[in-house]
Amino acid sequence: MNTNRTQRKKVKVLVIEDNDDHWVLMEKAMASSFAEASPIRVASAEEGLKLLEDWLLEEWEMPKLILQDLYLPDNEDGLGFIRRIKDMPLSCNRIPIVMLSSSSIRTDITEAYQLGVSSYALKPVDFQGWLTLFNDLRFYWLETVTLPTTHYSL
Amino acid sequence: MKKPHLLYVVDDSPDYRMLVEVVFRRFLPDYELRFFESGNELKHHALRTAERPGLILLDRHMPGQDGAQVLQLLKQHPTWQIVPVVMVSNNASQEEKEECYRLGANSFLQKPIGFEPLKDLLTSTCYYWLYLNQQASYSPLSPAQ
Numbered sequence: 052m053n054t055n056r057t058q059r060k061k062v063k064v065l066v067i068e069d070n071d072d073h074w075v076l077m078e079k080a081m082a083s084s085f086a087e088a089s090p091i092r093v094a095s096a097e098e099g100l101k102l103l104e105d106w107l108l109e110e111w112e113m114p115k116l117i118l119q120d121l122y123l124p125d126n127e128d129g130l131g132f133i134r135r136i137k138d139m140p141l142s143c144n145r146i147p148i149v150m151l152s153s154s155s156i157r158t159d160i161t162e163a164y165q166l167g168v169s170s171y172a173l174k175p176v177d178f179q180g181w182l183t184l185f186n187d188l189r190f191y192w193l194e195t196v197t198l199p200t201t202h203y204s205l
Numbered sequence: 206m207k208k209p210h211l212l213y214v215v216d217d218s219p220d221y222r223m224l225v226e227v228v229f230r231r232f233l234p235d236y237e238l239r240f241f242e243s244g245n246e247l248k249h250h251a252l253r254t255a256e257r258p259g260l261i262l263l264d265r266h267m268p269g270q271d272g273a274q275v276l277q278l279l280k281q282h283p284t285w286q287i288v289p290v291v292m293v294s295n296n297a298s299q300e301e302k303e304e305c306y307r308l309g310a311n312s313f314l315q316k317p318i319g320f321e322p323l324k325d326l327l328t329s330t331c332y333y334w335l336y337l338n339q340q341a342s343y344s345p346l347s348p349a350q
Contacts, residue, residue, distance in 0.1 A: 145306035161341040164287040169311045171339040184337075191333040195326065196291075196312040199303050 061089040062193065063112070067099045067119040067132065068092060068151075073174065080181035085189040096123050096132035103136065103143055110142045115198055118188075121152035126159055133166040145199045149188065210335040211256070215241040215275070216264040216293070221316075228324045236331060244270030248278060257288055260334040262314075265294035265301060273304060280309035287341035289334050 064081075068074045074092055081088050091114065093099045099119070106112040117136070121129035129150070137144050147169035152159065160171050172188070175181050192198065214225055222240050229238055239258070241247040244267055261279070265272040272292055279285040292305045295316035302313050314330065317323050 141307060145303065147306075147312065155339065157342050160339050161287055164341045167309060170289070172337055173339055187333065187337050190329060192312075195329050195333070196314055197302055199306040200299065
């Protein structure tokens with residue numbers, strides 16, 4: 052763990068994205084404009100839950116931020132994932148979830164908020180858009196806000 | 206003309222409210238602001254209006270109904286829960302910050318000292334929540350899109 056720690060502290064980010072093509076763009080864009088992130092990507096809600104359950108036993112492994120797609124492949128899969136996380140113990144259920152979705156459907160956005168996502172952003176349509184989005188996400192979530200700690204003791 | 210972006214600022218300090226007002230008037234004129242001096246004032250307004258702001262900046266520490274109590278109320282309310290609430294404080298303990306996240310705060314900001322840092326913080330926070338972030342809609346009076 053943390054063998055690739057260089058000058059900056061890495062920030063673990065859990066990414067739930069089922070579309071491989073989107074992930075290729077996201078990974079490249081993150082490496083360039085959200086370089087502090089060490090993303091852990093899973094392709095389904097089940098895999099994401101499994102990881103979070105494992106990390107519950109080792110709280111220092113908890114990610115600082117969760118980026119998730121809504122349609123995994125259906126919106127019910129993404130919404131179900133939020134419900135499950137919000138039912139998990141404290142160290143997990145207050146990690147901010149940022150939804151990254153191509154859907155601008157009103158009910159999708161509203162339901163995601165009702166279930167407790169922190170923020171909902173639209174997926175960009177090209178690589179330049181991803182670079183900008185990750186730059187903005189990095190600036191807000193790493194440099195502007197105080198994130199919750201993910202564990203109590205060291 | 207696009208409707209201005211509405212945000213609420215809830216803070217018991219008159220100096221802070223004045224500073225925020227100056228920052229918005231000079232540098233962020235696209236936003237429409239509504240100020241509240243206390244959690245109670247916000248609560249009374251919230252229960253009587255169909256208006257939903259794009260963002261609420263809520264002071265954690267206030268006399269009377271404090272920020273955490275108001276946050277809890279908003280996040281348990283069926284139609285206010287979708288409004289992003291960003292908690293603001295200059296001296297919150299780690300426990301208080303954790304509590305706010307647990308109660309559903311969309312994020313937590315350290316209140317900066319000085320005009321320039323405040324301007325930068327408000328600029329990036331408003332950009333994030335009112336432009337980048339997609340807002341849930343609640344518009345009982347206007348027809349569905």
